[in-house]
Amino acid sequence: MARNISELLGKDADYLLGHKSKTISKDQLHTPNPNFVDQVFTLSNRSPQVLRSLQQLMDTGRLGGTGFVSILPIDQGIEHSAGASFAKNPAYFDPENIVKLAIEGGCNGVATTFGVLGMMSRKYAHRIPFIVKINHNELLTYPNKAEQIMFGSVDDAWNLGAMAVGATIYFGSADATRQIVEVAKAFERAHQLGMATILWCYTRNSAFKKDGIDYHVSADLTGQANHLGVTIQADIIKQKLAENNGGYKALNTGGSSYGKLDEKIYTELTSDHPIDLCRYQVANCYMGRAGLINSGGESKGASDLADAVRTAVINKRAGGMGLISGRKAFQKPLKDGIEILNAIQDVYIDKSIDLA
Known part of the structure; x- marks a missing residue:
């Protein structure tokens, strides 16, 4: 298994598998393991019902019992338009095929819309954990705007058998304050009903792209988004993999004053290595007490398998909890989608791939 992973990583194999982090020590992290719920969440205010939901999520699929998770997210029918x-694969207009892919792909859970999970609830709610994505950016409004709105109630998610709810906040957007308050209240209600909570902690502001660099994926800005996410009691944080750093610095040029920073963020707590950038994201999730799952990103075709494995290796070696990958899997024939999901899971099963 390790040999195949090395082959997929190609020229980056030694760079990623041999890296030894000299930033935030791995000894400071709370890392995924079979007893993660006992070690972390039994110390928290989460109810026994929430603990059961978290444990069921972590005990399902090929990664069941490892503390790691592989989740299939398909909300792009709203977020990116169904067409x-x-x-690329019209079979997924049918919601049953979405749930089938998650089950046959060995996932811990399927994260999708009220409509998909409501339509398939009685057939599949007892077979795989449902994660209902409760808000969306509906994209059809013209001109488009970055505004997440609720598509249903937390109580409705519970009624259709969900183990967890998921939501997105566009941190940095003009609409962020409303979203923070709205999602915080929704997460409080979800915990009252015994469901776990997963937050898509995305940064969104046109000013975050500067001088040809996209700081929506900078370690400092995404790290702070994560920290805001765990503050409203998200149990798991979904974040794009960090690709650069210095978002605060870039936005503070030309006499502007944005946010606050410490130089140690750039000189001691991170480096330019992708594993160290991701570890800073983990650190902002209360040093891993809330699990970090990185997104799989868009489908690019032939490189999808290698790209997915690369992201999984970075996440695992940084101290993350897993991957939430959708387009790379569902925009392909079922067999190829399962292969990609299984390849991601193989990284977390492989004990030779350890913390950096």
Whole structure:
């Protein structure tokens, strides 16, 4: 297994598998393991019902019992338009095929919309943990705007058998304050009902792209988004993999004053290595007490398998909890989608791939 992973990583194999982090020590992290719920969440205010939901999520699929998770997210029918998302594979206009892919792909859970999970609830709610994505950016409004709105109630998610709810906040956007308050209240209600909570902690502001660099994926800005996410009691944080750093610095040029920073963020707590950038994201999740799952990103075709494995290796070696990958899997024939999901899971099963 390790040999195949090395082959997929290609020229980056030694760079990623041999890296020894000299930033935030791995000894400071709370890392995924079979007893993660006992070690972390039994110390928290989470109810026995929430603990059961978290444990069921972590005990399902090929990664069941490891503390790691592989989740299939398909909300792109709303977020990116159904046509753009499913044209490559029209079978996924049918919600049953979404749930089937998650089950046959060995995932811990399936994260998708009220409509998909409500339509398939009685057939599949007892077979795989449902994660209902409760808000979306509906994209059809013209001109488009970055505004997450609720598509249903937390109580409705519970009624259709969900183990968890998921939500997105566009941190940094003009609409962020409303979203923070709204999602915080929704997460409080979800915990009252015994469901776990997963937050898509995305940064969103046109000013975050500067001088040809996209700081939406900078370690400092995404790290702070993560820290805000765990503050409203998200149990698991979903974040794009950090690709650069210095977002605060870039936005503070030309006499502007944005946010606050410490130079140690750039000189001691991170480096330019992708594992160290991701570890800073983990650190902002209360040093891993809330699990970090990185997104798989868009489908690019032939490189998807290698790209997915690369992201999984970075996440695992940084101290993350797993991957939440959708487009790379569902925009392909079922067999190929399962292969990618299994390849991601193989990284977390492989004990030779350890913390950096």
